[in-house]
Amino acid sequence: MGHLTVTTYDNDGEVSLVKFPLPDLTTGNIVATIAAGDALVDALVDITACLVAKKQYVAKTSPLAVGVKSTNAEAHREAKWLVRYSDANTFERATLEIPGPLIASQLDGNNKVADLADTDIAAFVTAFQAVVPGPGGNASVINEMVWVGRRN
Secondary structure, three states: OEEEEEEEEOOOOOEEEEEEEEOOOOOOOHHHHHHHHHHHHHHHHOOOOOEEEEEEEEOOOOOOOOOOOOOOOOOOOOOEEEEEEEEOOOOOEEEEEEEOOOOOOOEOOOOOEEOOOOHHHHHHHHHHHHHOEOOOOOEEEEEEEEEEOOOO
């Protein structure tokens, strides 16, 4: 099932999320569903004193592992791959964090930079650059991935 998440801020600057269930977004219903969701957000603005700051549509939610935990001792959300990427045309930079990096074989020597020649890292870079736009809306380029955070 898809959903629409609306982010609001109160008078103290605290954030609240309102998550509205939606049907899965398909090529056949996406325009009508987003129009109806936008109308819902417009109506929400009229019934809340909070600042409606952001809306986010999720086309489909597909649970992959529910109610379980990783058995890998390296799986900590406090440890992350910090993905540094840029826009191929404008060179604007952005970052993204991925929790629980597999670091044993994927670091370039003893430093904290990912080995971009590692098979799994290279596959990730290819998949990322195929779908994630750069900050300027053009193709993205991963500049480096750095391990940050706690390490067992």
